[in-house]
Amino acid sequence: MSIENNEVADRLLRETKRELNSFLNEFSKQTINNESSLFIGSGVSRNSGHVTWGSLFEPLAIELEIEINENTDLYKIAQYYANKYTDTKLRKKVNDEIDKIKPGNNVLSELIDMNFNNIWTTNYDPLIEQELTRRLIKHTMIYNEKNLTNINRNEKVNIYKLNGDIRDSEKMIITKNDYECYEESHSLFLTFLKKELIANTFLFVGYSFTDALVLDCLSSINRLLNGKGNTHYAVMLVNEKTNREFEHMVNDLKHRYNIQVICITEDQIIPLLKSLNNKIKEKKVFISGAYDKVPESVVTQSDDLSLALVTSLFKNEYRISTGVGKRLGTLITGYSYQYLAEQGIQNKENYLSMRPFPFHTNLSEDKKQEYRINMQHDCSAAIFLFGQSRSTTEKGSVEKTGHYSEGVYQEFLIAKERNMIIIPVGSTGYEAEVIWNEVKQNINEYPYLSKTIDNLRTEKDPEAIAKLILHILSEAANNNSANQ
Numbered sequence: 001m002s003i004e005n006n007e008v009a010d011r012l013l014r015e016t017k018r019e020l021n022s023f024l025n026e027f028s029k030q031t032i033n034n035e036s037s038l039f040i041g042s043g044v045s046r047n048s049g050h051v052t053w054g055s056l057f058e059p060l061a062i063e064l065e066i067e068i069n070e071n072t073d074l075y076k077i078a079q080y081y082a083n084k085y086t087d088t089k090l091r092k093k094v095n096d097e098i099d100k101i102k103p104g105n106n107v108l109s110e111l112i113d114m115n116f117n118n119i120w121t122t123n124y125d126p127l128i129e130q131e132l133t134r135r136l137i138k139h140t141m142i143y144n145e146k147n148l149t150n151i152n153r154n155e156k157v158n159i160y161k162l163n164g165d166i167r168d169s170e171k172m173i174i175t176k177n178d179y180e181c182y183e184e185s186h187s188l189f190l191t192f193l194k195k196e197l198i199a200n201t202f203l204f205v206g207y208s209f210t211d212a213l214v215l216d217c218l219s220s221i222n223r224l225l226n227g228k229g230n231t232h233y234a235v236m237l238v239n240e241k242t243n244r245e246f247e248h249m250v251n252d253l254k255h256r257y258n259i260q261v262i263c264i265t266e267d268q269i270i271p272l273l274k275s276l277n278n279k280i281k282e283k284k285v286f287i288s289g290a291y292d293k294v295p296e297s298v299v300t301q302s303d304d305l306s307l308a309l310v311t312s313l314f315k316n317e318y319r320i321s322t323g324v325g326k327r328l329g330t331l332i333t334g335y336s337y338q339y340l341a342e343q344g345i346q347n348k349e350n351y352l353s354m355r356p357f358p359f360h361t362n363l364s365e366d367k368k369q370e371y372r373i374n375m376q377h378d379c380s381a382a383i384f385l386f387g388q389s390r391s392t393t394e395k396g397s398v399e400k401t402g403h404y405s406e407g408v409y410q411e412f413l414i415a416k417e418r419n420m421i422i423i424p425v426g427s428t429g430y431e432a433e434v435i436w437n438e439v440k441q442n443i444n445e446y447p448y449l450s451k452t453i454d455n456l457r458t459e460k461d462p463e464a465i466a467k468l469i470l471h472i473l474s475e476a477a478n479n480n481s482a483n484q
Helices: 007-032 042-046 053-064 074-085 087-098 106-113 127-134 145-150 166-171 176-180 187-199 213-224 244-257 266-281 296-315 328-342 365-376 390-394 406-417 430-441 453-458 462-483
Strands: 036-040 118-121 139-142 157-161 201-205 232-237 259-264 284-288 319-322 352-354 381-384 421-424
Touching (some): 007 036, 007 201, 007 244, 036 106, 042 106, 074 087, 087 166, 106 266, 127 139, 139 145, 157 187, 232 244, 284 406, 319 328, 328 352, 390 406, 406 421, 421 430
Parallel strands (some): 036 118, 036 201, 201 232, 232 259, 284 319, 284 381
16 A cells, blocks of 8 residues: 555645644744753664664564564563573673664754754664764763763753663663663653653654653643643654554544644655754854954944844844854854843843854864854854954965955855855955855855845945845745745
């Protein structure tokens, strides 16, 4: 049977289509406000060539002469194997299978792009932390009760590994006995999970809910809150084998646990996550620029423009990311903190992301590139102001090098490669003007600037420039929404 002829799958897909915009809007708002968490199941690891839970235990079942089906309790299979062949042999088998690692996959990459502070998983493998390390994102591993004291609320991503970690296989939750003792052995873990399920909106991806770990927590919460807890979301796949039992499970998740299931086919997972990513990034902009030795008039211009731009962006609900370029970065961050303090906003890290280069470290060109990518990875637009560096000047004049700041130009190339909205304020001069000239010569590649490109070169008034930038951002966002 093809999926087109499967009435259950078709019905679930049509229901998801009706609710999709609501999901994208609601969850993106929660994520922008740092009020969401990610829960990753084994389905995400499968995209890197890892086995699913079912296929992980299938060789064990064969040795035990047991046939596995979708309703088989896999913890029991593991328990039976441990009973017959010892717990040590069981854990070695599982360890050997998981060690066949293929780092990274597109699904995980899209999820990491969403910039969650807290990631929960039942997986033993190191895929999540490997991806964060590759991107130079600081993180903390929490896979036992003692690790809970290491939680970092602001500067690092916290990875909660509910079933333990492959590097400590003796304490992984594998057997039925491990699972039955979980509430006693991991009581603090469950307390932290319940707290976050109450405080945040969760997105479950690659998780089948076949164990009762999360559902028991939600059931307890719903009883205490009289069913008025958060609405959570789960992305689940349908195919030609989707049956009525799966549909009943989807309805049960909604009615008893406040989990709205987003049903999609396997080929829709990446487009869905990209749409969600775009929605989250839509209101976040990257400001690139710096200057070293410039006339006093330029210093005054940068001061006035920084104040006008920061104020306008925040008033229109945008978030700012900056690499804290020399002198200009101080103005951007200073006026950002001033505005947020005046508005009584406490969680300033939700509105301003500062990602400066670690100048004390001798970085290779590849590492510099990684840092630049990370600075703007969760932004939809890049604004280029001024741009003059001592290192570029030392290589010779702009006539010789073609640039005032090679670093700012590299950030332009990254933004261009990532199809970000690019706004070069040529009137500020230096590298911003170099970028403006390149954009002007290739204006067909930047249709959202076709009516305003000349204004970006001639306009000098800070308030007018800020207003112009907001207009470009709004027009570009409307065009993107229309094309999705």
